Amino acid sequence: MPTYRQPGTVVTDHHFQVPLDHAEPAGEQIEVYAREVVAAGKDPDTLPWLLFLQGGPGGRSPRPVGRDSWLDRALDDYRVLLLDQRGTGRSTPADRHTLPRRGDAAAQAGYLAHFRADSIVRDCELLRRQLLGEQGRWSVLGQSFGGFCTLTYLSYAPEGIREAFVTGGLPGLDRTAEDVYRAAYPRVRRKVEAHYARYPRDVETVRAVVRHLREHEVRLPGGGLLTAEAFQALGMMLGTGNGSHTLHYLLEDAFLPGSELGDAFLAQVQGHLSFAVNPLFAVLHEPSYGQRSVSPYGTGWAAQAVRAEFPRFDVDRALADELPVLLTGEMIYPWMFTTDPALAPLREVAELLARWERWPDLYDPRQLARNEVPVVAAVYHDDMYVDTAHSLETADSVRGLRTWITNEYEHDGLRVSGGRVLDRLIRMIRDEL
Known part of the structure; x- marks a missing residue:
């Protein structure tokens, strides 16, 4: 695992082999890349993990230079893992060059059917077990589409999550x-x-x-x-x-x-x-x-x-x-x-x-209604990308979820707030607010 230094941080590259189709774990494998970031001078083994799920779909994880943006606040308390979700960044690519190698359009569609939030969450669970062990749990921060993935995670693998933060990404659970x-x-x-x-x-x-x-x-x-x-x-x-x-x-x-x-x-x-x-x-x-x-x-x-x-x-x-x-x-x-x-x-x-008619459900309302994982969410009033009313409907459907509704920031509040959005959510989940 290559390790290098940036201003104020120590960075480690991780590469994982995961099944293309998690229903066939012995079948075709693809690679998923993740970047571990730890504050310089801190012992990573003493820090809890924070998994960051990027917006998208199709967006690679941030490419930080030292302790920039929200990462500066996160590194005070966490060992951060920046995941390049399958098909993005340094993970096995899926684009106009690579997809035609799969065959005709039907073969390509069958391949891409495994690149939604449900597959991303199953990737995360494999990574968690490899990095933390079977019983280890990590915190999850989901921005935008990453928040959608977080709700999928809470639906189908809540045992892997210690606490969850969502920024601008509470999806409508039953919205077309x-x-x-x-x-x-x-x-x-x-x-x-x-x-x-x-x-x-x-x-x-x-x-x-x-x-x-x-x-x-x-x-x-x-x-x-x-x-x-x-x-x-x-x-x-x-x-x-x-x-x-x-x-x-x-x-x-x-x-x-x-x-x-x-x-x-x-x-x-x-x-x-x-x-x-x-x-x-x-x-x-x-x-x-x-x-x-x-x-x-x-x-x-x-x-x-x-x-x-x-x-x-x-x-x-x-x-x-x-x-x-x-x-x-x-x-x-x-x-x-x-x-x-x-x-x-x-x-x-x-x-x-x-026209695909075989999409599995991404959320389990019954599981979310009995959720036991601490969850806090920033909901941006009049967010242009994620409907506020849909987000608040979902907030009411997830047991124990607490919201911070604000018009101080637009959808990119996590990135541009200098850590203030994340800091508020951390203080909320610790009952300091």
Whole structure:
């Protein structure tokens, strides 16, 4: 196990072999990577473990440089394990290069069916037994999708958890993907309208950009097609603390003198829109809500299906009626698999997964109702990515779960708060608040 030092920390690499399908433990194996971080000068054997489950799906764990972000607070009390969930980071990759080696689209879909929260939790249990022993228990911190995984963990393997912290990630236990997006579009509209109220000149800039995109074929530096609908997806930025300001600075450099979109602008847009870094987010985002008892016919293209109920998001209507163009949020649409070169080879498998009818349930409401693990959760008021009402319904369904509801932070509060969000949750679970 390679070990190295960073400012204030000692870091150890861990590689684990886990079954692709935990129902067939002797079958195909894949690799899962995790990074252990301990404060310099502390004896790791005296510290309890804290497993961090990253947001996503498809997001790799943080790449810290010393004691940065929330990790600084965590290292005061814990030996932290940053997991690259299966298919991400240094774990066995799943992308446009590796997936076609599995065979046709049906074979690829069968493979990716093992990359949801239920499989991630079973990976965690194997890691726990190897690192802590059969009777060892660890603390779990789940951010966003990592919080979804934490609820799955509490449902099916609570014996492995000592205590659980959730930030911006209490899922609706019985909500379909369509329910999720039907609740999301109004929240996104509010975020966009708040952005335009802050930066009124951006209304016309956005209208000018989408008019240009309707009249011209525009390619991004990597070859992707920038359509008006793809441009709308920049609204996903508005769910973070500084997203509105970042979007404004992006827009102010949109046009060169004249009417062309500048290279610097297009390069930045590509950085925000391309799924090259996390293709699993696009492929598995809607399937991450799939449960046989809730969505027996699959998740479909839920964001696309529900969008028609919200005509204000229609670009052409906004232009014709001289209305502000609304941007979209954390929505995945089928056209993304034609405009983004990182996703184009995965179009057929994405179609199959949208119609997949064999998703096992991710949560056990009966187990959660008799939960005995201490759980605390930060719920961000008007979180653009996770519906507050759904989160509070779930909080009421988990025995003993305590919530901190705040509008001080957006969805990225854990990362940007300098450890304050995590510190409050730690003090809550210790009954210091």
